[in-house]
Amino acid sequence: MTDLEKLKKLTGESDEELLSLLLEEAESFVLSYTNRKKITSGLDKTVRDLAVIALNRRGTEGEDSRSAAGESYSFESAPKSIYEILNKYRLAKIGGKVHETKAE
Incomplete structure (x- = not known):
């Protein structure tokens, strides 16, 4: 199943x-965040999760919080759990260059 098909099912x-x-x-x-050139297998789900978050936030772009009918909502840029995963795969820049292992 492709990522597009999975996203259609999820949303x-x-x-x-x-x-x-x-x-x-x-x-x-x-x-961009991880300084990589291609998505590794561990990041596939994170990409889909970010796409779902973006879909759910349509119409609330630029808002930090919202109140309506006695309910309050606050928006983060992305949940902390997403950044925890991304940080595991983030490559450091040394001398302004990123050194990524080449796939065999």
Whole structure:
């Protein structure tokens, strides 16, 4: 099952163009944050999780919190658990360069 198919199942969203865009942006964020050139197998789920978060937050972009009908909601940039996973895969820059092991 592809990531797009998994995302459709997880969210119930049928707009494949939207879901593809969210996956693409989530992957770009993960690659940028971890200083990697490609997604490793341990980051696949994190990319999907970020895409789901982005889908659920549509319409609340730029908000830190919201109150309505006696209920309050606060928004983080991403849950701490996401950053804990990303930090495990983050590569350090040495002399402004990233040294990533090449796949065999």
